[in-house]
Amino acid sequence: MIEAGRIALIIALPVAVFSVLSSVIGARAAYGRLYKSARYGVIIVFGLYTLALALLLYAFFTHDFSVRIVAEHASRDLPPLYTLSALYADKAGSMFLWGWLISLFSALLVLRTQEENRRVISYAIAILAVIEAFYIALVTFLADIFARQPSPAVDGFGLNPLLQNFGMIIHPPLLYLGFAGFAVVFALVIAAVITRRSEMWRDSLIRRWSLVAWGTLGVGNLVGMWWSYNELGWGGYWAWDPVENAGLMPWLLGTAFLHSMTMGRQRHYLKAWSLSLIVFTFVFTLFSPFITHGGIESPLHGFYGSPFPPFILAAIIVVIAGSYVLLYLRRRDLKDEERPPSLLSREGSFLLTNIILVVLVFVIFAGTVLPRVVEVLGGGKIALDRGFFDRTCGPIMLLLVLLMGVCPLLGWGKMAWNSARRNIIFFFLAVVVVSAAILISGVGNWYIAVVVLCGLPLFVVFREWCRGTMARHRSKRENFVRGFLSLIGGNRARYGGFLAHIGIVLIALGIIVSSFYGIEKAATLDIGESMSAGKYKLTYNELVFKQDNVKVSAVASMTVSENGKAAGTMRPSYAYWFNYNDFFAEVAVRTTTAEDLFVSLVWTGFDPADRSATFRLLVNPLIVWIWVGGAFFIIGGALSFSFEEKRLSGGKE
Amino acid sequence: MVMEKKYLIGGAIVLIAVIYLLYLSFGSSVSYYVTVSEFYDRITELDNANIRVAGIITDNSIEWDAEELELKFTLTEGGINMPVIYNGAQPAGFKAGSNLLVEGKYGSDSVFQATQLILKCPSKYESIDIE
Numbered sequence: 200m201i202e203a204g205r206i207a208l209i210i211a212l213p214v215a216v217f218s219v220l221s222s223v224i225g226a227r228a229a230y231g232r233l234y235k236s237a238r239y240g241v242i243i244v245f246g247l248y249t250l251a252l253a254l255l256l257y258a259f260f261t262h263d264f265s266v267r268i269v270a271e272h273a274s275r276d277l278p279p280l281y282t283l284s285a286l287y288a289d290k291a292g293s294m295f296l297w298g299w300l301i302s303l304f305s306a307l308l309v310l311r312t313q314e315e316n317r318r319v320i321s322y323a324i325a326i327l328a329v330i331e332a333f334y335i336a337l338v339t340f341l342a343d344i345f346a347r348q349p350s351p352a353v354d355g356f357g358l359n360p361l362l363q364n365f366g367m368i369i370h371p372p373l374l375y376l377g378f379a380g381f382a383v384v385f386a387l388v389i390a391a392v393i394t395r396r397s398e399m400w401r402d403s404l405i406r407r408w409s410l411v412a413w414g415t416l417g418v419g420n421l422v423g424m425w426w427s428y429n430e431l432g433w434g435g436y437w438a439w440d441p442v443e444n445a446g447l448m449p450w451l452l453g454t455a456f457l458h459s460m461t462m463g464r465q466r467h468y469l470k471a472w473s474l475s476l477i478v479f480t481f482v483f484t485l486f487s488p489f490i491t492h493g494g495i496e497s498p499l500h501g502f503y504g505s506p507f508p509p510f511i512l513a514a515i516i517v518v519i520a521g522s523y524v525l526l527y528l529r530r531r532d533l534k535d536e537e538r539p540p541s542l543l544s545r546e547g548s549f550l551l552t553n554i555i556l557v558v559l560v561f562v563i564f565a566g567t568v569l570p571r572v573v574e575v576l577g578g579g580k581i582a583l584d585r586g587f588f589d590r591t592c593g594p595i596m597l598l599l600v601l602l603m604g605v606c607p608l609l610g611w612g613k614m615a616w617n618s619a620r621r622n623i624i625f626f627f628l629a630v631v632v633v634s635a636a637i638l639i640s641g642v643g644n645w646y647i648a649v650v651v652l653c654g655l656p657l658f659v660v661f662r663e664w665c666r667g668t669m670a671r672h673r674s675k676r677e678n679f680v681r682g683f684l685s686l687i688g689g690n691r692a693r694y695g696g697f698l699a700h701i702g703i704v705l706i707a708l709g710i711i712v713s714s715f716y717g718i719e720k721a722a723t724l725d726i727g728e729s730m731s732a733g734k735y736k737l738t739y740n741e742l743v744f745k746q747d748n749v750k751v752s753a754v755a756s757m758t759v760s761e762n763g764k765a766a767g768t769m770r771p772s773y774a775y776w777f778n779y780n781d782f783f784a785e786v787a788v789r790t791t792t793a794e795d796l797f798v799s800l801v802w803t804g805f806d807p808a809d810r811s812a813t814f815r816l817l818v819n820p821l822i823v824w825i826w827v828g829g830a831f832f833i834i835g836g837a838l839s840f841s842f843e844e845k846r847l848s849g850g851k852e
Numbered sequence: 853m854v855m856e857k858k859y860l861i862g863g864a865i866v867l868i869a870v871i872y873l874l875y876l877s878f879g880s881s882v883s884y885y886v887t888v889s890e891f892y893d894r895i896t897e898l899d900n901a902n903i904r905v906a907g908i909i910t911d912n913s914i915e916w917d918a919e920e921l922e923l924k925f926t927l928t929e930g931g932i933n934m935p936v937i938y939n940g941a942q943p944a945g946f947k948a949g950s951n952l953l954v955e956g957k958y959g960s961d962s963v964f965q966a967t968q969l970i971l972k973c974p975s976k977y978e979s980i981d982i983e
Contacts, residue, residue, distance in 0.1 A: 361944075432944060558870050565874060570885070580885035582904045584955070587881030591873050721941055723918040781945050801941035802918065813918055813941050 201266055204254035205345040211247035211302075212335045214240050218328040226321040226394070234321050238309045241324055244331055245306035248299050255295070255344065259286060265351035268292055268344060274357035274778075276748050284368045285358045290492060290505045291342040293371060297488075298334030300372075300379035305331065308383060312404070319399055322390030323383075330382055333514060341506050357749065360776050360783045366426030370419055374446055377416025378484040381453060384408045385481035388474060392525060395532050397470055400460060407840055409460065413453045414836035420446045421706075421829040432784040432799045434719070434817040436825070437710075439588040441497040444567045445490040448560050449483035455556040456480055461696070462549040469550070470533040471526060476553070478522040483560075485515050495571050548606040552599065559595045563588065597649060600707050603700045604655030607663055630655050646715045653711070656704050660697045687838070695839025702831030709825035718818040721801075725811045733818045735796055736760045737769070742803065742810040750774040752785075753803050755812055759789065759796065771800040771814070794820040883955065889930030895958070904955045905934065905964065911948045927952060927964075938966040945971045 218240030225234030255268070259282050264270040272285035272292070287293040305327040312320050338344045361367075384405060391399035399405065423446060424436035437443060456476040459469055489512060490497065492505035526533065566588055570581050605627065634648035664683065671682035687694040720732045729738035737757045745752050752774035759766045769787040776783060786799040796818055803812035884898060888907040891898060907927035915924040923942055926933040936954055946952070946969065953970040 554866065558866065562870065562874060569878075582883050582885040582955075583878070584881045584883065587877045590877040590881070594873075721921055723921065781947065783944050801943075802916065811918060813921065815941055 200254055201258050201263065201345050201347075204251040205339065205343070207247040207254070208251040208335055208339050208345075211244045211251075212332055212339070214247065215244045215328045215332040215335065218244065219325045219332070222321040222325040222328070226318045226325075234317065237321065237324055237328075241302075241305045241309045241328060244328070245302040248302040248331075248335070251345075252295070252299050255286065256283070259283070262355070264353065264355050265348055267346045267348050270348050270352045270355045272355065272358055274355040274749075277355075277358055277363075280368055281358050281363050284362065284371075287371045287375075288358055288362055290507070291338050291344045293375075294334060294342075294488065294507065295338045295344050296372065297375040297378060298331060298338060300375050301327065301334060301382055302331050304379050304383045316396075316399065316402075316404075318394045319387065319390045319396055322393050323386040326386035326389055327383065330386075337507060337510065341510065357778050360750075360774075360779065361430055364426055364430045366422050366429065370422040370426055373415050373419030373422060374487075377412050377414075377419055377453075378449065378487065380408055380412025380415060381449065381477075381480050381484050384412055384456075385477050388477045389522065389525065392474060392529050392532070395529065397532055400470075400473065403842075406460060409453070409457055410836055410840045413450070413457055414833065414840075416446070416450045416453060417832055417836075418829060420450055421826070421832075425826060428822070429786060429788060432786050432801070432815075434717075434786075434797050434799070434815070434819065436822075439563075439566070439585045441490045441495045441567050444563050445483075445487035448563055449480050449487060451556050451560050451563075452476060452480040452483055455553045455560075458549050458552050458556075461692070462546055469553075470535060471530075472553070474522070474526060474533065476557075478519065479560075482515050482518055485511055485518070489515070490567070495568060543609065545606060545609045548602055548609055552602050552606070555595060555599055555602070559592060559599075562591045562595065566591070596707065597652060600653055600656060600704060603704065604652075604659050607659050607697070626658070627655065646711055649711055650708065653704050653708050656700055660701060663697070691838050691842035695835045695837070695842070698831050698835030698838060700835075702828040702835060705824045705828030705831060709821045709823070709828065712821040713819045713825075716820045718816075720816040721813065722816075723802075723811055723813040730814065730816060732796075732816045734762045735766075735816075735818065736763075737798065737814075737816065739812070739814070742812060744805065744807070749778065750776045751805070753800070753805060753812070755800050755803075755814070757787075757798065757814075769796070769798050771798045773800040773803055773812070775805070790823050792823060794818055795822040887929045888927055888934045889932045891934065891958070892932055899958055902955070902957060904953050904970075906951070906953050907934065909946070909948050909950050909952055914946075914948060916942065927954060934964055935962070936964045936966050938969055943969050943971055 218237045221233040221240065222237030224230050225232075225237050255266075257263075258266045258269050259273055260279070262269070262273065262275055264273075268286070268289045268291065272288045273282050277285065285292075287296045305324065308320070308327070309324065387405050387408065388400060391397060391405075423443070427438075428434070428436040456473065459473040459476055462469070489495070489508050492507045492511070494508035494512065566583055570583055574580050608624070608627070630651055634651050637648045637651070664686070667686040668679055668682040671677050671686055672679060675682070677685065718732045720730060722730045724730060724739040726739060726741060729736055731737070737759055740756045740758060743754045743756070745754060752772050754770055754772040757769050757771070759769055767789065769789060771787040772785045774783055774785065775781070784799045784801060786797060788798075789796040797816070799815045801813050801815050803810070883902045883904055885904045885906070886894065886898070888905055891903070891905050905927065907929035910926040910928045910933055913924075913926040913933075917923075921940060923938040923940070923946075924936070926935050928934075938954070938956075950971055954964060954966040955968040955970065956964060956966040958964050
């Protein structure tokens with residue numbers, strides 16, 4: 200059975216190559232039939248790839264442990280959903296899934312477009328087919344995804360317990376969706392440049408693909424944070440580890456690209472800059488597996504012994520070189536028709552946002568690769584602690600939050616100093632003065648000023664909504680709810696953006712406050728003893744031992760009291776997993792809108808006679824707002840996505 | 853051309869500010885990353901510096917004082933052992949034979965005072981994170 204999967208994938212490779220050639224030739228008007236067959240080629244590649252995926256999943260779900268990937272990551276007692284995620288717990292499996300998503304997106308692109316923009320689409324198909332061929336070659340020739348075990352196993356090794364979490368089922372696919380989405384955007388933009396149709400950039404086709412990629416990647420990163428927080432037991436969600444940075448950098452660049460495009464919808468500038476942004480967004484989606492597959496050593500986690508990094512690096516070099524050769528060849532078309540904006544305008548603030556985002560990525564990139572660069576240059580092995588990132592990225596991110604507050608106050612074009620705006624500028628100055636006063640007087644710590652600053656964008660968006668709703672109420676006699684909804688519906692791209700901004704501010708608030716106001720306690724307790732942190736007191740009541748096929752666990756039961764009032768029971772546990780010969784903790788989290796109470800059982804002797812156990816207790820304020828911010832993000836992205844600019848799309852050639 | 857000059861100057865200021873920020877943070881955040889045997893080779897140089905040392909947790913060396921939350925063990929590499937003290941609970945996966953990174957300082961009492969323990973996953977668990 201599994202051999203058929205390999206054959207399907209191997210056949211898909213020449214079909215992809217055929218699609219590349221026929222779509223490049225078919226882009227010319229005289230070769231319409233070749234264009235058609237290129238489109239069929241893309242769909243056939245998708246069909247073959249899907250067949251291979253289905254056969255592989257069949258091997259997983261029928262527990263065919265003669266197949267290497269199944270034996271290494273699945274086992275008979277693994278629940279079905281985790282059996283699915285075992286596929287991408289493998290280094291070749293993760294690339295395989297990613298490649299499949301690119302083939303899916305390519306097929307979608309083909310099916311959703313017909314004759315319109317034919318030349319652009321045909322080049323985009325060609326670029327995507329090249330990428331597909333690259334991925335197929337990686338997972339068939341470099342690392343054979345369908346490889347057999349030397350001798351079939353009776354049972355598989357099973358999935359790492361840390362990966363047996365809901366977050367880990369959706370986190371990798373979401374990232375790959377985002378990465379694959381940006382591959383499509385990259386292909387479309389490059390195709391538009393090749394065919395000298397730079398007005399295509401403003402087309403809703405590119406805008407929508409960008410939004411999908413950006414949204415899924417952003418949520419994917421957040422789910423990764425959620426997993427880290429709920430599963431790893433250290434109580435944090437971000438450690439500036441290279442593999443985390445790997446997912447963040449393309450998202451930040453994608454954010455910059457989205458903003459430069461939004462600006463491009465209104466004005467015609469910074470074409471070369473926007474092109475560079477999407478090129479590097481795509482490059483960083485490739486840099487991500489370069490890091491996670493061991494190209495840069497991560498002290499915490501990653502794939503070991505992966506054969507991919509040199510090939511990914513080669514692909515990155517090809518993409519950068521190719522894109523800039525193209526940029527040089529098309530330099531006349533990419534010349535801006537208008538002058539760059541004044542900084543004191545909405546364009547200016549978009550531009551500034553762009554620059555800051557790029558600087559941020561540069562800093563994260565520097566921090567991620569410098570240790571490796573120093574080592575390669577013979578400077579010995581060095582390491583950067585997370586303080587480096589906190590000190591450099593923290594201020595830069597705050598600057599971004601500040602800009603989110605200022606941007607909506609500025610108009611397109613040169614700014615007019617009318618009275619309404621002046622009011623807002625005064626408000627803004629007041630925020631700065633209040634913050635500065637807090638800082639200088641030493642009344643509070645600097646992070647109070649930061650919280651005040653975060654309030655600005657929220658205030659501005661809220662004010663904008665209120666004014667818009669009021670205006671509708673007055674002029675159209677709509678009631679407030681209706682007025683508000685039609686206001687949002689009237690300019691979905693803009694208000695979707697606002698919602699995403701609110702999400703970002705909530706996330707920023709959650710991060711800042713939880714970092715500086717968290718409480719951490721650790722203690723070893725006997726049954727009946729208690730420990731407290733802040734207003735919470737936890738009493739350790741009992742420890743129950745449970746055993747099943749894969750592990751023996753100790754489940755503690757602790758009653759919680761908040762300000763002396765009973766507030767439920769929490770059950771952190773600690774388990775020994777036989778296959779892994781190792782201990783893993785399962786944390787208990789009690790979430791309220793104000794703060795999280797986080798308990799992990801970090802040690803116990805598994806001794807029925809002595810049930811003493813060590814607990815780590817954390818009080819993390821406002822954590823839940825990080826996840827709520829994520830929800831705003833999704834809603835904002837979806838709202839913006841639902842907006843279609845009719846006047847620019849279409850146009851037969 | 854006035855406009856472009858303005859942007860050039862602005863860009864230069866941003867660049868200088870960023871590099872200065874990087875430089876400032878880099879100095880205080882960087883630590884040497886050595887193995888146990890490399891550390892003892894360079895002990896005079898690295899004594900009292902904030903460093904990361906990589907090694908394997910020695911068999912039968914772990915002493916865990918649950919009451920005091922104090923973890924003592926030795927880290928070995930290249931045939932050399934280094935005693936380590938860490939105040940805090942042991943991280944998941946902490947056991948003899950595991951690859952470990954300890955971050956902290958080597959004290960005058962010839963014991964490494966660790967402020968952070970980072971477990972490196974043995975290749976068997978290659979799938980610890982799957983981004």
